[in-house]
Amino acid sequence: MNEKRKSSSKVRVRFAPSPTGFLHIGSARTALFNWLYARKNNGKFIIRIEDTDIARHQEDTISLMLNSLKWLGLNWDEGPDAGGRYSPYRQSARVDIYKEYTKKLIRERKAYHCFCSPEELKDKREKALKDNKFYKYDRKCLNLSAGEIKKNIDLGKKYAVRLLVPDNKTITFADNVYGTITVNSSNIEDFIIIRSNGLPTYNFSVAIDDALMEISNIIRGEDHLSNTPKQILIYNALNFVPPDFTHLPMILGSDGQKLSKRHGSISIESYREEGFLPQAILNYLALLGWAYDEKTTIFSASELVDKFSLDSITKKPAKFDYSKLLWINGHYIRDTEDKKLKEVIKKRVLQNILSKNKLEKIPAGHEIVEGLDEKIIKIVPLVKERIKTLSECDKLIGPFFVKVEYDAEIKNHFKDKKAFAAEVLNKTLDSLANTSKDKSNFNSSTIEHNLRQLSDQLNVSFRKIAEVVRIAMWGATISPPLFETMEIIGKEEAIKRLESYKNILAARL
Ligand code: GLU
Numbered sequence: 001m002n003e004k005r006k007s008s009s010k011v012r013v014r015f016a017p018s019p020t021g022f023l024h025i026g027s028a029r030t031a032l033f034n035w036l037y038a039r040k041n042n043g044k045f046i047i048r049i050e051d052t053d054i055a056r057h058q059e060d061t062i063s064l065m066l067n068s069l070k071w072l073g074l075n076w077d078e079g080p081d082a083g084g085r086y087s088p089y090r091q092s093a094r095v096d097i098y099k100e101y102t103k104k105l106i107r108e109r110k111a112y113h114c115f116c117s118p119e120e121l122k123d124k125r126e127k128a129l130k131d132n133k134f135y136k137y138d139r140k141c142l143n144l145s146a147g148e149i150k151k152n153i154d155l156g157k158k159y160a161v162r163l164l165v166p167d168n169k170t171i172t173f174a175d176n177v178y179g180t181i182t183v184n185s186s187n188i189e190d191f192i193i194i195r196s197n198g199l200p201t202y203n204f205s206v207a208i209d210d211a212l213m214e215i216s217n218i219i220r221g222e223d224h225l226s227n228t229p230k231q232i233l234i235y236n237a238l239n240f241v242p243p244d245f246t247h248l249p250m251i252l253g254s255d256g257q258k259l260s261k262r263h264g265s266i267s268i269e270s271y272r273e274e275g276f277l278p279q280a281i282l283n284y285l286a287l288l289g290w291a292y293d294e295k296t297t298i299f300s301a302s303e304l305v306d307k308f309s310l311d312s313i314t315k316k317p318a319k320f321d322y323s324k325l326l327w328i329n330g331h332y333i334r335d336t337e338d339k340k341l342k343e344v345i346k347k348r349v350l351q352n353i354l355s356k357n358k359l360e361k362i363p364a365g366h367e368i369v370e371g372l373d374e375k376i377i378k379i380v381p382l383v384k385e386r387i388k389t390l391s392e393c394d395k396l397i398g399p400f401f402v403k404v405e406y407d408a409e410i411k412n413h414f415k416d417k418k419a420f421a422a423e424v425l426n427k428t429l430d431s432l433a434n435t436s437k438d439k440s441n442f443n444s445s446t447i448e449h450n451l452r453q454l455s456d457q458l459n460v461s462f463r464k465i466a467e468v469v470r471i472a473m474w475g476a477t478i479s480p481p482l483f484e485t486m487e488i489i490g491k492e493e494a495i496k497r498l499e500s501y502k503n504i505l506a507a508r509l
Contacts, residue, residue, distance in 0.1 A: 011043025012216045015069075015076075016206065018050045019061045022267035023068040025259060025320065026221060026251050029285045033248060034219045035074045036286070036308040043216070047079030048209060049090040052199045068268040072278050073301060086213040091205050098200040101208055101238060102161050102193065110237045111193060113159045114141040115152050136189040137162065161194035163204075163233060171229045176246040176310045178222070183229040191230060203227055207234035215243050219310070222247040246310050249289045250317040259320050271325075275348070275390025277336070280329040288318040297324075298331060330388035338380045345393060346376050352394045353401050366403040368493070375400060378488050382480040396480060400488060404475040404497055411504050413471055418505050420460075424468040425502040427454050432495055442491040444483035451483075472501035 015031040017023070023031075038045035047066070051057050066081065078084030088094060105111035114137075121137070128135035142164065144152075152159065169185040193204035200208075210218060210231075225247045235242045253263035265271065271281055283299050291314070292299070292307045299307065333341070354367055379397055387393045414421040431450040432442075451469065455462040469486075470479050473494065479485055486494045 010216065011038060011041040012046060012214050013038050013043060013219060014046040014048050014210070014213065014215050015074075016048045016050050016209075016220075017065055018053060018056065019058055019065065020056045021058065021061055022269050023065040024266045024268070025285070025288075026266075027065075028068065028072065028268050028281070029251065029288050030220055030248060031069055031074050032072070032282060032285045033246075033290070033308075033313075035076075036304055037217060037219060037310065038077075039305045040308050044077040045074070046084070046086075046213060046215070047076045047082075047089060048213070049080050049092075050202065050206065052091045052095070052205060053202070054197070054199065064269065068272070071272060072268065072282055074282075091200075091209065094205070094209065095199065097212070098194070098205055098208060099198075102200075105163070105193075105237055106161065108237075109164065111161050111163050112142055112190075113144065113149050113152075114162045114190075114192070115144075115157050115159045116140055117158075137191075139190060142190070158196040160192045160196050162190040163193050163237060165190050165233055171232050173228060173232060173242065173245055175225070175228075176244070177249065177313050177315055178225060178247055181225070181228070185229075185233065188230060188233070193234070203230040204234055207231040207240070208238070210243060211235060211238070211240035217244045217246060217310075219246045219248065222250055246313065248313060249315055251288055252317045252319050254319065254321070256319075263320070264322075273391075275393065276325070276329050277332045277344075277390075280325070280332040283332070284325045284328050287324075288320070289313055297328065326388045333387060333390070334384055336384075338377065338384070341380050341384065342373065342376045344390065345380065345397075346372060348390055348394055349376065349397070349401055352391075353398055368401050368403065375488060378484070379480070382484050382488075386480070396478075399474050399476075399479075400485075404473070404500070406475045406501065406504060410471060410475050410477075411508070413477075414468070414505065415508075418508060420464075421468045422502060422505045423458070424454070424465055425472060425498050425505070427458070428465075428469055429495065429498050429502070432491065432498070442487065442494075444487045447483045447486050469498070472498045 013034040015027075015034050017027055017031075035045050037043070047069070049062055051059075051062075062080070066079075069076070076082060078086065078089060080089045083089075102111060106113070116137075124138065125135050141162075165185050165188050167186055170182060171185055172180060172182045174180050191203065192201050194200055206227075209215075228245060228247075232242050234240075251259040253259045255263075257263075259266060265274070268281065272278075279301065282301055282304070283297075286299060286304050286308075287297065290308070290312055292312065336344070349372070354369060379400060383393055383396055387396065428451065431454065432447075451465055452462060455465045458465070466482055467477070470482050471477065473479065473482070473486060473489065489497070
């Protein structure tokens with residue numbers, strides 16, 4: 001850690017997304033590691049929006065990203081919506097600051113105007129490539145006189161501003177993960193700090209903001225490792241003290257390639273929709289490049305805060321393992337209190353099963369909404385152990401809320417055993433008719449008792465009896481536990497379903 005800073009300042013870390021899309025796994029991991037470091041050290045976690053690259057900027061993605069962070073529970077102390085002493089927290093609102101520092105650098109002859117056109121630079125680059133030579137800007141504009149600069153500007157010529165990179169200087173920094181990195185400045189060209197549209201380049205604005213916002217530690221993806229020497233040159237030129245650096249290992253997909261959209265959904269939002277719990281995602285993200293020991297997988301957010309340390313981050317690329325994420329999610333679902341899970345499931349039932357949109361596809365009157373809370377609290381223990389995501393749950397519990405539809409396959413399921421299936425349905429209906437009208441008598445144990453009796457009476461295995469009843473009840477070969485399921489559906493609806501399937505069989509006999 002930088003000695004000067006260690007003695008003088010508190011931990012201040014930042015997550016600095018460019019608003020170019022949804023919050024994806026890699027960025028969320030960066031945000032998490034920053035948050036953990038801040039919380040562990042009683043520091044501040046800051047969000048800064050890096051939105052000066054107008055070609056890639058998508059305004060509406062800012063709120064999407066912030067919402068995903070909130071959903072994950074990564075609260076911040078300063079940021080675009082929270083304000084703070086170092087406001088504003090959007091780079092587009094800090095352009096005047098970058099301009100001031102540019103003027104200062106030009107005044108001190110540490111930066112200069114460059115009027116070279118993109119075409120001219122492209123030609124030179126291509127020529128160097130053809131000649132197999134290392135290309136570096138040739139400093140054509142370095143020695144323009146004040147008069148020449150003024151004349152060009154008056155003529156309306158476009159210009160960029162370049163940093164004058166000192167020759168043959170050693171740039172060294174100690175990265176917490178990648179160790180000591182040394183680069184000779186002669187390998188770095190006079191890079192552009194202000195584009196011809198007046199906006200700063202990433203390396204310039206990031207260094208100024210990190211310095212002005214008194215960021216103590218930079219924790220970000222290893223794709224920025226190669227930018228760090230340029231940022232150190234900016235720190236040096238402006239007499240700022242560089243922060244401590246930690247670059248996080250790359251995240252690879254299952255094929256060993258850098259994780260990207262090719263690998264399927266990588267946005268936090270899509271995992272949320274798929275029914276992952278935020279605690280599970282957070283837990284899994286922490287394991288992408290960090291480990292406490294060889295064996296522990298499950299960590300609550302507060303355990304992570306307690307155990308997290310930059311020293312345990314590995315250099316080895318992390319592999320994104322969907323099945324592990326699923327397993328962890330299953331764990332958190334089982335671990336959630338029934339009452340809480342009821343609320344989460346209820347939201348999804350309303351949104352995904354009973355929403356207007358979905359209902360249009362369901363014939364009118366097919367929804368069964370009464371007693372939603374009472375019903376869901378009974379469903380929770382039946383499904384909790386069986387699901388790894390909540391969207392799996394949506395599929396499994398649909399027929400509790402929507403009248404059952406039998407598809408062609410299900411209609412033909414008993415094609416060679418129609419008479420048998422019809423007999424089972426008739427006998428089940430008889431036995432149900434005999435249960436008292438009093439709803440309390442229609443419960444899982446009487447239902448089980450009746451069906452077992454039927455199995456003895458017909459001398460067929462109980463499994464075969466249950467298969468018929470389940471298909472009638474659920475329109476599928478898999479359902480939550482049958483007797484409890486029937487109890488929840490209720491006597492009236494259960495009878496209706498048995499009758500419906502009986503009619504289907506009759507039409508086919
Ligand atoms: N805006 C940059 C990005 O999204 C931030 C990089 C950094 O943390 O310095 O990659």
